[in-house]
Amino acid sequence: MTVPVADRPASRPFAVRRFFARHTIGLIGLTILLCAVSAALFAPWIAPHPPSAVNLMARLAPPAWVEGGSMTHLLGTDNLGRDILSRVIYGAQVSLSVGAGAVVLGAIIGSSVGLLAGYFGGWVDAVLSFLINVQLSFPFTLLAIFLLASFGGGFVSVVVVVALATWVNYARVVRGQVMSVTNQDYVEAARTVGVPTLRILRHYILPNILSPIIVVASFSMAQAILTEAALSFLGVGVGGTQPSWGMMLNDGRNYLQNAWWMTAMPGIATALTVLAGNLCGDWLQDRTDPRLRK
Amino acid sequence: MSGPMLDVQNLSVTFQSDGGPVYAVRDLSLRLAPGEVIGIVGESGSGKSVTMMSVLRLLDTRRTEISATELAVDGQSLLGLPARALQDLRGPVVSYIFQDPLTALNPLLTVGRQLTEGMRRHAGLGRAEARAKALDLLRRVGIPAPELRIDQLPHQLSGGMRQRVMIAIALACDPKLLIADEPTTALDVTVQAEIVRLVQSIQAERGMAMVWVTHDLALLARLADRVVVMYAGRIIEDAPARTLYSSPAHPYTAGLLASTSRIDDPFTEQTSIPGMPPDPRRIAPGCSFAPRCTRALAQCQTVVPPLVQQPDGRRLACFNPLPEAHT
Amino acid sequence: MTAVPVIHAKGLTVEFGVRRSVLTGRKAGAVQAVSNVDLTVDRGETLAVVGESGCGKSTLGRALLRSVPIAQGRLEFMGKDITELEGDALRAARHQFQMVFQDPYASLNPKMKIFETLAEPLRVHTTDSAATIRERVMDMMAAAGLAPDFASRYPHEFSGGQRQRVAIARAVILRPDFVVADEPLSALDVSLQLQILTLFRQLKSQFSLTYLFISHDLARVFGFADRIAVMYLGKIVEIGTAREIYAAPAHPYTRALIAAAPSPDPARGTERDALTLRGELPSPANPPKGCRFHTRCPLAMPVCSEVEPQMVGLGGRHAAACHLVTPG
Numbered sequence: 001m002t003v004p005v006a007d008r009p010a011s012r013p014f015a016v017r018r019f020f021a022r023h024t025i026g027l028i029g030l031t032i033l034l035c036a037v038s039a040a041l042f043a044p045w046i047a048p049h050p051p052s053a054v055n056l057m058a059r060l061a062p063p064a065w066v067e068g069g070s071m072t073h074l075l076g077t078d079n080l081g082r083d084i085l086s087r088v089i090y091g092a093q094v095s096l097s098v099g100a101g102a103v104v105l106g107a108i109i110g111s112s113v114g115l116l117a118g119y120f121g122g123w124v125d126a127v128l129s130f131l132i133n134v135q136l137s138f139p140f141t142l143l144a145i146f147l148l149a150s151f152g153g154g155f156v157s158v159v160v161v162v163a164l165a166t167w168v169n170y171a172r173v174v175r176g177q178v179m180s181v182t183n184q185d186y187v188e189a190a191r192t193v194g195v196p197t198l199r200i201l202r203h204y205i206l207p208n209i210l211s212p213i214i215v216v217a218s219f220s221m222a223q224a225i226l227t228e229a230a231l232s233f234l235g236v237g238v239g240g241t242q243p244s245w246g247m248m249l250n251d252g253r254n255y256l257q258n259a260w261w262m263t264a265m266p267g268i269a270t271a272l273t274v275l276a277g278n279l280c281g282d283w284l285q286d287r288t289d290p291r292l293r294k
Numbered sequence: 295m296s297g298p299m300l301d302v303q304n305l306s307v308t309f310q311s312d313g314g315p316v317y318a319v320r321d322l323s324l325r326l327a328p329g330e331v332i333g334i335v336g337e338s339g340s341g342k343s344v345t346m347m348s349v350l351r352l353l354d355t356r357r358t359e360i361s362a363t364e365l366a367v368d369g370q371s372l373l374g375l376p377a378r379a380l381q382d383l384r385g386p387v388v389s390y391i392f393q394d395p396l397t398a399l400n401p402l403l404t405v406g407r408q409l410t411e412g413m414r415r416h417a418g419l420g421r422a423e424a425r426a427k428a429l430d431l432l433r434r435v436g437i438p439a440p441e442l443r444i445d446q447l448p449h450q451l452s453g454g455m456r457q458r459v460m461i462a463i464a465l466a467c468d469p470k471l472l473i474a475d476e477p478t479t480a481l482d483v484t485v486q487a488e489i490v491r492l493v494q495s496i497q498a499e500r501g502m503a504m505v506w507v508t509h510d511l512a513l514l515a516r517l518a519d520r521v522v523v524m525y526a527g528r529i530i531e532d533a534p535a536r537t538l539y540s541s542p543a544h545p546y547t548a549g550l551l552a553s554t555s556r557i558d559d560p561f562t563e564q565t566s567i568p569g570m571p572p573d574p575r576r577i578a579p580g581c582s583f584a585p586r587c588t589r590a591l592a593q594c595q596t597v598v599p600p601l602v603q604q605p606d607g608r609r610l611a612c613f614n615p616l617p618e619a620h621t
Numbered sequence: 622m623t624a625v626p627v628i629h630a631k632g633l634t635v636e637f638g639v640r641r642s643v644l645t646g647r648k649a650g651a652v653q654a655v656s657n658v659d660l661t662v663d664r665g666e667t668l669a670v671v672g673e674s675g676c677g678k679s680t681l682g683r684a685l686l687r688s689v690p691i692a693q694g695r696l697e698f699m700g701k702d703i704t705e706l707e708g709d710a711l712r713a714a715r716h717q718f719q720m721v722f723q724d725p726y727a728s729l730n731p732k733m734k735i736f737e738t739l740a741e742p743l744r745v746h747t748t749d750s751a752a753t754i755r756e757r758v759m760d761m762m763a764a765a766g767l768a769p770d771f772a773s774r775y776p777h778e779f780s781g782g783q784r785q786r787v788a789i790a791r792a793v794i795l796r797p798d799f800v801v802a803d804e805p806l807s808a809l810d811v812s813l814q815l816q817i818l819t820l821f822r823q824l825k826s827q828f829s830l831t832y833l834f835i836s837h838d839l840a841r842v843f844g845f846a847d848r849i850a851v852m853y854l855g856k857i858v859e860i861g862t863a864r865e866i867y868a869a870p871a872h873p874y875t876r877a878l879i880a881a882a883p884s885p886d887p888a889r890g891t892e893r894d895a896l897t898l899r900g901e902l903p904s905p906a907n908p909p910k911g912c913r914f915h916t917r918c919p920l921a922m923p924v925c926s927e928v929e930p931q932m933v934g935l936g937g938r939h940a941a942a943c944h945l946v947t948p949g
Contacts, residue, residue, distance in 0.1 A: 185728035192688060193742045193791070194715035207732035337810035438900075452901050482673035483837065484898045487881035509811060512840075512883040535887050553815045557882035560843030560867065566815030570780055 026287075029279030036273050040092040047086035048074070051243050055081035060259045076261040078251060084261060087243040088269050094232075094244035095225050095273065098155070102162035102224040103217050109163065110170025111213055115201060117171070118178025128171070135168050141230070148236040158238050162227045166220040173216050177209040184208075215284045222277030229270050245270045299471050299503040300326035300349070303364035307341070307348050307527075310357045316574045318344040320527040323601070328470070331497060331504045333514035333535075335550070336524035339574055342507045345524070346473050350380055350388055368470055385412040385467035393476040395456035399448040405432075405459050406444035412466045431462040436492060454485040461493065468500070475507045490517060511554045515539055523547045526572050526582035529601055533608030543608065543615040546583045581612070589614045625700040627799045627831045628662035628685055632694035635677070635684045638906075652906045654680040656855040657694070659932070662799070667825070667832040669846035669863075671839050671878070675902055677855040678835045682801040685833060686718050687711060699798060716746040719792035723804040725784035729776040735762075735787055736772035742795045757794065764827060765790035766820060782813035786820060793824050801833045806841065818845055840882045843867055848938065851875045854905055854913040857932075861939030871941035873920050874898075912944065920945060 020027070039046060059081040062069040069076060075085040117128035144161045151157055181187065182205065190200050231237045232246025245266040252262030307319040319341040326332055336342040347353050348360050349367065365372045367388055372380065384390075392398040400408060409431065410424035419427065425444070432440035435458040448456055457477060464472060474493065478486035494517060497504050506517060514521050514535065521538045523531040523546065531544040542548040549567035556562070569586035572578070581587070584594040591614050601611040635655040654677045662668050662685075670678045683689045685696065687703060696704045698718065706714060719742075722728035729738055739758045743749055749757065759769060765786045776784055785805060792800055802821070806814040822845070824830060836842045842849060843863050850860040851874065859872040870876045877898045900917045903909055909916050915925035922944060930942045 185722045185724060186730045188688065189720065189722060189728050189788070189791070190730070190741070192686060192715065192720045194712040194745050195741060196712065196745070199745075203733065204730050208730070337812060454901060482902075483839075483881040484673065484877055487883075488898075490883075510883065511811070512885040515883065515885050515887045539885055539887050550811060551885055553811050554885045555838060555840035555882075556884060556886075557840040557843075557879060558884045558886060560840050561864070562844070564815055564844070566819065567812040568816075570782060570813070571810065 023283065025279050026283030029276045029283060032272055032276035033280065036092050036096060036269075036276070039089045040096045043089045043093060047083075047089045048072075049083035049086045051082065051087045051090040052241055053082060053086075057081065060255065060262075062259070063261050063265075066261075075265045076259070078248070078262050079255055079259070084248075084265050087248055088245070088265050091243045091245045091248060091266060091269065092273075094238050094242055095228055095246075095270070098158055098162060098228040098238065099221050099224040099277075101155075101159035102166060102228075103221050105159060105163035106166035106220055106224070107170050107213060107217055110167035110216075111174045113167070114171040114174025114176075115178055115205070118175040119182055119197075119201060119205065121179075125175075129175075132168055132171050135164075140165050141234075144227075144231060145234065145236055148231065153236055153239045155238050158228060158231060161231070162224045165227050166223055169216050169220050169223075170213060173212050174209060177212050178205055181205050181208050211284070215281055218277050218281030218284055222274040222281070225270065225277065226274050229266075297369045298325040298366075299328045299330070299368055300324070300505070301364055301366040302345070302349070303362060305345065305348065305360070305362040305365065307344050307353070308359040310359075311575075314575055317527055317577055318574060319348065322527075322529055324522065324529065324532075326471070326503055326505065328503055329501045330520065331506065331518050332520045332522055333518035334505060334507045334522045334524060335509065335511050335514060337509055337571055339526070339571055340524040341527040341574075342509075342524050343475050346390075346475060346505060346507055349473070350384060350390075351377075352390070382416070385416045385469065387469060388471045388473060389464035389467065389469035391457075391460050391464045391472070391474040391477045393479050395453070395460045395480075396448065398460060399456060401448055404445050404447060405451070409444070409459070409463055409466055412463065416467050428462070428466070431466060432459070434496070435459075435462045435465075436488070437462075453481055454489070457481060457485075457489055458492070461489070461496075465496065465500075468502075470502055472497070472502055472504045473507070474504065476509070477506075478513070479508070479510075486513075511550055512556075523550070527574065528582065528598075528611065529609065530583065530611045531608065532601070532610075533606075537606060537608060541616070543604070543610050544583075544612045545587050545589045545614075545616065548616055549586075589616075624664055626661045626663050626697075627699060628660065628833070629697040629700075630658060630660045630685065630694065631696075633658045633660070633681070633684060633691060633696060634693040635680050635689055636692040637680075653692075653855050653908070654905060655684055656908075658855075658857055660685075660850065660857065662831060662833060664798075665829060665831055666847040667834055667845065669834045669836055669842040669849045670852060671836055671842055671849055672852035673837060673878075673902065675854075675905060676852040677905070678852050679803050681852070682720070682803050682833055682835050685799075686715075686720055686801055688720070713746075716742065716795045717797050718799040718801070719795065719797040721785075721789050721792045721800065721802040721805045724808050725781050725788050726776075726808070728788050729784055731776055734773055734775055735767070735779075738776075738787060739772075739791055739794055742791060746795060761790045761794045764824065765793075781809050782816060785809060785813075785817055789817070789820060789824065793828060793830065796828050797830070799831050799833070801835070803835045804837065805834075807837065814841065821845075838882075839878050840884075851878065854903065854908055856913060856942065858914065858943070859939075859941040860932075861935070861941075862937065865935075865937055865939040869935075869939075871935055871939070871946045872914075872943045873918050873945070874914050875941075877919075912942075 058073065058077050059079055061073050061077040063076040064071050064074050073083050075088065077083055113128050117125040147161055148157055187200060187204050190204050228237065228244065229246035229249065232244045233250045235250065237244055237246050248266035249263055252259065255262050302322060302324045305319055305322045309316040309318055322345055334342045334345065344353065349365065362373065367383065406425060406428055409428040413419045413424045413427060428444060429440050432443060437443050437455060437458050451459065478489050481489065490513065506514065508514060518535050521533060521535050522529055523544065525546050531547045538547065539551065542551050552565045553567060567586055572582050580595045580597055581599050584590040587594065594613055599611045599613050601609050604610050633655060634653060634657055636651045637654050638652050658681060670681060672678045680689060684691055687706065691704055695702060703714065736758055739761060740754050743754045743757060758772065762769065762772065767783065767786055767790065806817055809817060821832065825832065834842065834846055846863050848860065848862050849866050850857050851872065852858065853874050859866065859875045866875060870879055898917045903916055911927045912925040912930050915921040918925065924944050930944045932940045932942045933946050933948050934940050935946060935948065
C-alpha cells in the first residue's frame, strides 16, 4: 500500500505494451494467415520454379540445409524432380480457396438453418435440430468419399462437400445465439413497433450474432483446410494438375523412408495454416465473448 | 472509550478498464464506532460498494489499485496483511451480506453446509454442534421449518428466503462488524420491510456495528444512526440521521432527499436534480457535483471542497451549503 | 365522459407454460399469470398498475398490447375487438399502441444508431419521405430532451437515463393512442427517475397520450397516476383514483404495500408495522383457494379461504375485492 494515487492518464508506452500483450495470439495467427494468402495470390511471382516442371535429373533432391541439397531447390524436390517449395506455394491456392469457399458456403447454410431454428422454435426447431444431429452422427469421411466418388471431384464438388462438413458448427452456435438475442427486449420492442419478421432477422438479430459467426468461421477455415488435405490425400480432392497440400502428402507417402521432406513440407504448411486459423478463432472468441473480457 | 470498529483513512481505489482508469473512490476517510450503525448512500458509480469491498480486499486485485494511509478493523491494521490473515477476519470480525444472494451462495452446496463452514473453521465446532447452531440461526432469521430447509439447495428457496440464509451465514461467527451491501434491492417492498426489521432487531440484540450500503435514502431513515452521502467517489456529507433528514446541508443531499419518493406525502410536487451523474473516467477539476449544482460558485469549478468537520457534528464538503444547516 | 375508452378488457386471462399433451389433447402445467381481469383505461388518463414481482402486472401490460397470447376473455381497443387480430392486421394496428421497457440497456438494438432506432417505426408504418422522417425524428429527439448530435451515435455511448429517453421517444414517435410503460424508472438512479417522470408528463400533454404505467413503487406513482390498480397473484385486488386509494386503502394488501414503503423521515410512525405481511408469495401455478391473498393476510377470516371475493364498488371510481369491504 502506497501513498494515494494522483489522477493521471495511462501513459502511452504502457498502452502500446498492453495492446501487444493482449493481442499476441491474434497477431501471430493473422501473420501466418497473411503469409499463406500472399503465397496463394502472388504464387507466379514468388515461386522459383513452375510447380509442375519435371526435372528427372534432380529427383528426390533434399532441402538446401541437408547434405546433398542445393540452393536451387530450397525445400528439395519430389520423386519427379518438381520443386517442393514452388508446389507448397501453389498448393496454398487450392487449400485457401477451398477453405474460403467452404467457409462462405457453410456459413450461409449453417447460419440460415440456425437462424430459422432459433427464431421460430417449435416444430421448425425440432426438424432442423434433428437434421443437425443426423449430420453430426454420420461418419463424414465416408459420406465425402461416397459423394465425390459418385458425383466426381473438382473444385466445386470439394467445396460443397467440405461445406457439408462444417455447416453444423454454424447452425449450432447461431441457433443458441439467436435464442438468447430473441429474448432481448430490443427484439420484443421491434415486434411491438410492428417491424416485419424478415426485417427483425436482418436488422436486429443478424448484426448482433455476427461476431460468434466470425469466430466459428475462423475455426471452420482451419477445419476446411484440413478436410481438403485429407480428401486430396485419399485421392478424391480437387484433382487436376494444380498441386494441393493433401495431394503432395499422398505423393510423399511411398517415399517416407528416403525423402521425408516430400511429406514434411506440405504437412508443415497445412499444420501452420490450420494453427493460424485456430489462433485467430481463439483470439476473436476472447475479444468478443463479454464473459471472458475485463 | 475503545477505538473505532472501522477506521479508513485516505482510501483511494482505481480500476484499470479498457477505456482508461476509473476513479472509483477518492481520498475517503471514515470512522465507525463499536455498535454504531451507519448508512452509506449514493447513486450507481458513487463508489459506495467499492469502498466497503476494498476493506477486506474483495475486489479483483489484478486490475485495481487500492491505496490508503490507514485501513483498520477493530484496532487491527489491514495494510499489508497477507491474504490468509484477511481470510481469518472474515466471519468472526467482519461479515458481508450482498445484494444478490443467488450469486453469493454456492449453488451446489446445501444451506446447512454453507452455514456451518465458517463456524467449523473459525470456532472449531464439531459437526453436530455446528448443525444445532445453524438450525438456531435459521430459526432466528425467520425461516419456517428450518429442519427441512437446512438440507436444501439455494435454488429451492425464494429470493427472500435466500437473503435470510445470507444473513444467517453472515451472523454465524458473531461478527463485530456487519457490512450489508444493498441487501434488499432485489427484493419486493413487503419482503424488504421484513428483512430490515430482522437485521435491525439482531443488531440491537448483539450490539454489533453495521454499515448498510444503499441507493435509497428513505430506507436508512429509521435504520441508521449516521448517514454518509457519497458522490463520484467522495464523501460529500456525513451527518447524524436526524440532522441529515431535517436539514441537509449539501445541495446534492438536499436534491437527493427532494427526489426520493415520499409515501407520507406523495402528492407534493417533487423537484429533481438536473443533469446527469459524472463519468468516473473523466475527472473534472473542482467539485464533481458543480455542473449539476444550482448553488455552485466560481471556486467550485476549480477547487475540490475539502470534507470539513462542522460545529453541529456533521462533516461537509461544500463551499456554499444550504443555510438552514447552521441554524 | 361517455367517450369510448382506449382499452376495455373483460375477463382477460393469460396462461403460461401450457403444454398440450400430444396423446390426450389435454392441457397441463398452466400458470395463470393474469386471471380473469376486467380493466378500462380512459382516453387521456394515466393508469398505474402496482404490485410485487410475480403479480402479473407486466404480463397484463403485454396482453393489452397483444404481445402475449390471450387465453380467455375479450380485449377492445378504441371500441374495436382486437382479441382475435392476427398477422399483418395486428402488425398494422401496432402503430396505435406502444411500449416502453424496464431496462434501457436491453431495449435498444446495440448495432443500430439512435436515428435508425427512432426512424424504424416511421419506416414500418408510414410512407414518409427520407426528409420527412429525418425531420420527425429530430423533432421527437428535441421533445425527448436529446441533443441533435446523438442521432448518429450508438446506444452504448449513453447512460441509462439518456437511453430511456430514446426508448420513450421510439414509443411516442408514431403518436400512439396508448402507451404501456413497464417499470420504466426502476433501472434508473433516484436523481434521474424524476427527470424521466417529468418527460412522461410533458409528452403526455404535448401528444395527448394515454398511459398504462407499471410499477412496484407505490410512493412514486401516487403523484403521477390518475388511477391506480393494485395487483396480487394475477388479480386486480383494488382500483381507484390515486387520492381515493391513498386516503382510504380498502384492501389489506394495499395497506400492507403502503406500510412497507420506506419514508425519508426518521420520526415516522412505527404503528404501521402492524400491517407488515408474513410469509411468502404462493406459487402462481397453484394459487390459494378463495381469496388468493388469504395465506398472507393479517385480517384473514374463515370465509376467505373458501370463497373468492368479488370486486365491490366503494363509491366514486374506487373498488376492491375483499370480504371485509362493504359497498359504499
